[in-house]
Amino acid sequence: MNRNLILELQKQAEQIWPELDLLIGWGAGFDELHTTPVFVRNPSEIARLIWNPFCAQNLSGYLVKAAPVSTGDKNKKIGICVKGCDSRSLIALIQENLIDRDRLYVIGLPCRGILDLRSLVARCGVSKIMAVQVSGDRVEVENEKGLQQFLLEDVLMRKCKRCLYPNPVIHDVLIGEPVSPRLEKHEIYADAARIEQLPLPERLSFWQEQLDRCIRCYACRNACPLCVCQDRCIAETRDPKWLTQYMGLPEKFMFHFIHAMHLAGRCTECGECERVCPMEIPVALIKEGLNKITNELLDFEAGLDPQKVPPLLTFDAGETGI
Secondary structure (H helix, E strand, C coil): CCHHHHHHHHHHHHHHHHHEEEEEEEEECCCCCCEEEEEECCHHHHHHCECCCCCCCCHHHHHHHCCCCCCCCCCCEEEEEECHHHHHHHHHHHHCCCCCHHHEEEEECCCCCCECHHHHHHHHCHHHEEEEEEECCEEEEEECCEEEEEEHHHCECHHHHCCCCCCCCCCCEECCCCCCCCCCHHHCCHHHHHHHCCCHHHHHHHHHHHHCCCCCCCHHHHHCCCCCCHHHCCCCCCCCCCCCCCCCHHHHHHHHHHHHHHCCCCCCCCCHHHHHCCCCCCCHHHHHHHHHHHHHHHCCCCCCCCCCCCHHHCCCCCCCCC
């Protein structure tokens, strides 16, 4: 945990507080390995704000899913802390007129990567970890056996290893030094390409094996900042009735691929769907495959330009389909 960055974040929050109605950030969780969303509603709560490699949650979804998150003072703004991937979600919501950019104060935090809790637990055991510190390209873990070191690349979330935008795309203030991407643009869809290159029977078998583990908890949907129509989701509506509540593989396939198609050209690859899945299903791969196609055919990446409209959200009565 970089104490200097936390102090800088808190100092910035204090400076801008008179402009704000609410500030959404991260706070300490129940142990050293967890953080939790924090809703700062008065200056005395600013000291709760933190920033570390466990600040995984994409907070932008709260702007549309938890309304009204503020007290409704139209003369003040809502502050929000964002990583690079989070800022892309913010832009996607602005592109679809779901939030108003003028009412936001965006605190950007360049991100060196979010640590994969499951990977650390597999190496150390969660009950034995007392402290975690990132130092250069290494992660130091303190447990009852002493100090253990791992390469940062070995314990990062998959999304972070392929992230092209570690720095916030939009921000009103930037806390910390900018970070360089790990990969070139042509490399980021390598995982999706490997699935595409499988023969069809093997590809089907792969997804059958993965999705058969789904327990239909809808955590992937709930965590997605762009999945905003939960009150009328196809998974639960009864008029019209698209899906049953049976736990068969066809229903699981139907839900996941409709979910993915609703995010085609919109998904900002924040990885929240994959992070929260209790069954560790690589559901983000489906969206990455669709984004790869959107990029190749339409030369479009979601969440980069607030003025652009995603191509699959446009309508032209004169389109010929040719």
